[in-house]
Amino acid sequence: MASAPQQQSQLPLFYNALEPLSSEAHANYRARAMDSAPFLINQHTIPITVDEFTLAQRFMPIVFTAGDDAIPIALMGLNEGVNVFIGEDGKLLENNFYVPAYVRRYPYMLARLRPDAQELSLCFDPTSDALGNFDEGEPLFADGQPTELVKNVLAFNESFEQAGARTNQFMGELREMGLLMEGEVSIQPEGAEQPFVYRGFQMVNEEKLADLRGDQLRKIHKNGMLPLLYAHLFSLPLMRDIFARQVQLGKMPVPELTL
Template sequence: MASAPQNVQLPLFYKALEPLSSEAHANFKVREADSAPFVVDQHAVPVTVEEFPLVQRHMPIVFTLGDEAVPIALMGMNEGVNVFFDENGRLLDGTIYLPAYIRRYPYLLAKLRPEAQELSLCFDPTTETLGAFEDGIPLFADGKPTEIVTNILSFNESFEEAGVRTGNFMNDLKEMGLLMDGEITIQPEGAEQPFVYRGFQMVNEEKLADLRGDQLRKIHKNGMLPLIYAHLFSLSLMRDVFGRQMAQGKMPKPEIALQ
């Protein structure tokens, strides 16, 4: 039996990690989940560049602060608020695109040891969708992974590959100096003070327009430009998310930072 990953800083949603094993989990089955309680109080989730065209139709895409910035989809305008799920973790609108980061849970590819070269398929043992249940889809048969495990592994491998491409995209944005601190002010009708949101980064449209020569050719050739515009177009949805918060009675006091 493989040991649990060591010295792992757990990512968003995950409370623990355990490597999936045909020995330790021979009788485990997976149940179909009809809710995602782990996302109820999360206002933002990471997204990959492949998802930008789909995400930008439903949620604002912004970038976190700091040198290691990552793209995130805003599911609420304030910490602890998610306007797309109810209090039980059920999606309020089935037509909304659900980011792969959410769909990946409770699985994750991780190194079992810091010096390991390969990533192993792990899962969060606190999940209620995996266990030695009487019902559900078996993960192993005759000591071998079933089709569902193969599909889960494939999905996670694709997610990791998309993560690499997303990292390259972010490095290019940084090298070109295209990121700037973002701010949005929303003045609801009848409110005495506006709501001011900061704590995120966005693409500087003036610097984008000023790109010339090699840099401009680069973003045309490598496909960055459509992704950048998907991000910029999505920013108008901040007001839509804000409106959902108001309708759901989840508004904080004015002048509260986004993060």
Template structure:
């Protein structure tokens, strides 16, 4: 989601996975994700909208290159779905694919390279030359685990391409507008106002021509837009979770992203 020299969210470095260099590398399971602590906005793909909208608000980042984001908190530095160690606090929770992809990702080793290579973050504590865990290579060949990791990353990239197309169509239809959510908390005279994100303009959506709406319905785009719109009601639930954890901000203008 970021361009060089920046690294994407969570990643501290990228190293291509090699059967020679990493012949004895293993992966060991981990039930915590410390990199999630304090991360309030996570990129999601359109393929995930139906599942994400049950648990988190889906909004769009600001700017011309907007992307869909799932909000795990309404304020910088808050994530109401993990504890201080990065362990999920809810059992029946959909974990976005972007989170599950880490510490791996497909990347071009050179700017002019056509193919994507499977890389990993060498600072991750889940992969290394351990005595325990599942091997990434066996007899110089990718193990079943590595094949599964590669397959998941390929699927994620394909979903990313569909998401880019979805965002292009949103921009062409001029359906995005600056978002604002006002939350009134009992005992406070001033409301909490959240901005700094984009959302679909319902009036413009309703005003589209019949042929445009029919095309969006047939392509599956229309249900995704309503999944986004319905999910916005969860902002109040996220706010309530923040208040329960003592993370409610002062009543003033709050940038959600």
């Protein structure tokens, strides 16, 4: 039997509750395709993994959160509550866009059912409209066994967890080498009296990166970190594109802001 859903205060972004997927409790559940993501409408930052840097950097700036436990995030807007890639109906405004894996895994995720549990279990958000005892959609179980859909979902979530572990290792290396610094971007729109300044994030110190020599340089070249660092740096000019999109959408920010 499925245990009681976990409460919201314990859960990551987007998840309102969490319930383990069970062949008994959810024997008649189906998954239906969703063409919109209402939970993204007002979300301007999305966690991403290092596996996604080279894809995401074509569409969104990649920066790092503030603090000692920084994680990489993709910016879908520069201001809180603004997402320039999602319409008011929760649908993408353009088809040629990379949707981060963190978004694509919802409403599923792997989680420990108890704090002392060693294994992760496939869970889902029971408040999502994607899963339920519907007449339409793909079944999750057949004859008490997971269908191919569930097997694919499980494989995707396992890959996501593995990418998360690689991301944690990457961030540990960044901190060890002292390559992160406080970020600041100043954008001066035409006709504005003062620039719009964005702070509250971290970025790679390009000067320190260029000064790396010997063992450190060989290390980041050999372990694959170097192209990831440059993918991050190459994505930063997109912050101005995001700003321009906000202007076009009539969602002008207020000067002196943090991400």
